[in-house]
Amino acid sequence: MSPSHILSAYDEDLKYLNRRISEMGGLAEQMCADAVRALVTSDGGLAQRVISDDVILDSAEREVQEKAIVTIARRQPVAADLREIIGTLRIAADLERVGDLGKNTAKRVIAVQGTGVPRKLARGLEHLSELALVQLKEVLDVFANPSAQKAEAIRLRDEEIDAIYTSLFRELLTYMMEDPRNITTCTHLLFCAKNIERIGDHATNIAETIYYIATGSQPEGERPKDDTSNTLGSISE
Amino acid sequence: MSPSHILSAYDEDLKYLNRRISEMGGLAEQMCADAVRALVTSDGGLAQRVISDDVILDSAEREVQEKAIVTIARRQPVAADLREIIGTLRIAADLERVGDLGKNTAKRVIAVQGTGVPRKLARGLEHLSELALVQLKEVLDVFANPSAQKAEAIRLRDEEIDAIYTSLFRELLTYMMEDPRNITTCTHLLFCAKNIERIGDHATNIAETIYYIATGSQPEGERPKDDTSNTLGSISE
Numbered sequence: 001m002s003p004s005h006i007l008s009a010y011d012e013d014l015k016y017l018n019r020r021i022s023e024m025g026g027l028a029e030q031m032c033a034d035a036v037r038a039l040v041t042s043d044g045g046l047a048q049r050v051i052s053d054d055v056i057l058d059s060a061e062r063e064v065q066e067k068a069i070v071t072i073a074r075r076q077p078v079a080a081d082l083r084e085i086i087g088t089l090r091i092a093a094d095l096e097r098v099g100d101l102g103k104n105t106a107k108r109v110i111a112v113q114g115t116g117v118p119r120k121l122a123r124g125l126e127h128l129s130e131l132a133l134v135q136l137k138e139v140l141d142v143f144a145n146p147s148a149q150k151a152e153a154i155r156l157r158d159e160e161i162d163a164i165y166t167s168l169f170r171e172l173l174t175y176m177m178e179d180p181r182n183i184t185t186c187t188h189l190l191f192c193a194k195n196i197e198r199i200g201d202h203a204t205n206i207a208e209t210i211y212y213i214a215t216g217s218q219p220e221g222e223r224p225k226d227d228t229s230n231t232l233g234s235i236s237e
Numbered sequence: 238m239s240p241s242h243i244l245s246a247y248d249e250d251l252k253y254l255n256r257r258i259s260e261m262g263g264l265a266e267q268m269c270a271d272a273v274r275a276l277v278t279s280d281g282g283l284a285q286r287v288i289s290d291d292v293i294l295d296s297a298e299r300e301v302q303e304k305a306i307v308t309i310a311r312r313q314p315v316a317a318d319l320r321e322i323i324g325t326l327r328i329a330a331d332l333e334r335v336g337d338l339g340k341n342t343a344k345r346v347i348a349v350q351g352t353g354v355p356r357k358l359a360r361g362l363e364h365l366s367e368l369a370l371v372q373l374k375e376v377l378d379v380f381a382n383p384s385a386q387k388a389e390a391i392r393l394r395d396e397e398i399d400a401i402y403t404s405l406f407r408e409l410l411t412y413m414m415e416d417p418r419n420i421t422t423c424t425h426l427l428f429c430a431k432n433i434e435r436i437g438d439h440a441t442n443i444a445e446t447i448y449y450i451a452t453g454s455q456p457e458g459e460r461p462k463d464d465t466s467n468t469l470g471s472i473s474e
Contacts, residue, residue, distance in 0.1 A: 062455060065323070068323075069319055069320060069323055072309060072319060073315040073316065073319055076313050078310040079310065082306055082309060082310055083306060086302070086305075086306055086326065089323070089326070090330070093327070093330065104467060107467040107468060108467055108468070110468045110470065111467065111468050111469055111470040112470070113470070114470050173420060173421060173424060176413065176417070176420050176424075177417045177420055180413070180414045180417065183410060183413050183414055183420070184410060184469070184470065187410060187413075187424070187427060188467075190424060190427070190428075191427075191431070194428070218299060230341060230344040230345055230348065230425075231344060231345070231347045231348050232348055232421070233347065233348045233349070233350070233351050233421065
């Protein structure tokens with residue numbers, strides 16, 4: 001085989017992997033958006049679809065892993081090329097986990113169907129979800145057209161999601177304190193909010209992986225702080 | 238270089254990676270055990286140590302990734318050897334996340350220090366944590382002495398942890414309903430319980446990776462169900 005032939009076969013493999021990552025990203029986004037919609041509209045059928053879609057995402061991740069291993073074994077890439085394939089594996093794992101978060105949110109639709117989701121909380125969850133999904137979408141766009149600088153910018157933006165999550169956390173506690181009958185539903189909504197906030201974390205992970213693929217090093221400095229709800233001892237302050 | 242020399246250099250690299258995984262596993266276990274102890278004894282100093290230890294685990298994961306990439310590039314392993322190195326990357330990522338869960342639990346120590354953790358709930362959390370950490374320890378032992386059969390057995394045992402988590406979830410909801418002043422603390426404990434339950438999930442992931450390394454295929458059948466707390470609409474049943 002001539003070097004150009006080898007290069008082109010390798011490029012084909014890489015293109016295939018990148019296309020599968022884009023598809024996984026699209027499905028993970030859809031699942032999370034649908035899960036939140038199912039939650040706020042009490043749509044059990046939609047929730048069920050999200051739950052069954054997760055199988056597709058799981059098998060896509062396994063397929064990406066298989067393809068990556070075969071590509072490494074056949075093409076024996078080194079340096080930046082090898083980093084790219086290893087990075088692809090990491091991104092596939094993050095997207096598979098985003099799908100799990102959508103599935104977990106969808107599973108809670110049944111638990112809150114009895115009471116429904118109060119309008120104000122529904123709006124809070126939708127807002128959080130929109131921000132997290134925009135961040136995921138943007139980071140996948142950067143994956144398709146890599147730029148270390150753009151990846152770094154997305155990584156630093158996770159703070160906004162954390163702030164909204166923390167305020168939603170406070171609000172949910174207030175609802176629970178006002179009326180104990182809200183406790184079960186609000187507990188499930190707390191976990192849903194946490195699921196959505198974690199989508200943002202995975203988008204941040206993906207941004208770090210893109211940065212790593214492009215530069216060969218980790219982004220400088222600490223990543224943005226976790227949400228501050230962890231240390232909220234009182235909600236009256 | 239003679240083939241035996243190449244083999245031995247590769248073996249050395251692999252041994253190094255495996256040692257780093259064991260060290261990561263030991264630290265992750267310690268962090269999670271300490272986080273739960275800090276939680277039930279309101280030990281802020283211990284919690285702080287867990288939080289700062291997480292940096293060590295993060296940098297160990299990056300180091301494993303670097304070493305794995307260099308090993309692949311230099312030794313160009315294929316088939317089972319390549320699978321083993323890719324598997325090592327996955328396991329390092331799972332262990333890094335276990336450390337994150339310990340850190341998240343430790344961060345909540347401050348939030349519950351005001352009220353402390355009721356004895357019965359403390360025992361529930363400790364029991365859950367012991368089970369999850371035994372599972373993690375056992376799966377790391379199987380990693381050190383690989384056996385697809387043992388890996389499969391651990392993978393199926395996750396159900397026990399899920400059952401205890403679900404019962405703890407119910408108990409926490411009951412505490413909240415009994416007295417609204419318990420709500421903030423119990424909410425944090427809910428997240429701590431979920432963190433511990435997720436350690437079990439990561440142990441299951443690691444078991445699946447070991448199975449994959451040993452056999453080249455994924456374990457048969459669905460993995461054990463998620464905890465059933467997701468769909469608990471009422472705790473009075």
